[in-house]
Amino acid sequence: MLKVNSIYQGDCFELIKDIDDNSIDLIVCDGPYGVTNFNWDKITNIQEYNLQLIKTFSRVLRPGGSMYLFGKEDCLDFVDYRPYLKLTRKIVWFQPSRLAQGRQNYTNSMDMIIYLTKDGGGRIFNLDDIRIPQLVDAKQRKRVESVPSVKEGKYSKTKYNELGKNPGNVWADIKQLTYKSKELVSKKYLNTIQKPESLIERLVKASSNVGDVVLDPFLGTGTTFAVCQRLQRNVIGFEMNPEFIDITKRRCGL
8 A cells, every 4th residue: 555645656547556445535536638739638538538547446445435537528428437436426617717719619618527436335425514605595595495396395304504505516616726826836737737725625625534545646736735734634646747746745845
């Protein structure tokens, strides 16, 4: 088993061989999207590539553990991932600030985050740790709860919670990094490599507990590592690019 709170340089498909079965609580997988001309993103068939990731990583994920896979709309089409992990939810990370560059089609204004889990154990979902502000006040919510279609429906037991509401599966409250973002390590990694800490924080808080082991097989500039340090999770990072490893070590005081 590889040491936790460590970074390993190399290909994730090789490094994963040194991780024990059923030993990882959460995998945050922000790998290639197959949509740009960067060498690291040149994937012939992104669906087959992601299926191989799911198949390979499912071995190390503990029963009940979670995996979040980043991509575009087609990142998991036309392949059967069901023998390995369960599709629990597709999350849309909505980014309205993107330039409206489309001329022959609607502009893409989102990334997908595919939420997968492994059957056979108690799944962690810490809702109270990720609640967001209610959009309506308690009085209005109680009026809605009294509507017959709600009162007699599937979610009739759902009540207004003053701590906030479930963030749902469309996230528009977390913004992309900009050139002015204090956490941005370099402008050249904007919108290609580095994700906002608040985005990764929501995933880590929701699907792991203090002391759990989180794996990031495409560590990049170290956002998952930094978030796990702050939230007292153990973390293992894989990264091929030595420049990114140096950035993460400086960023995380390693």
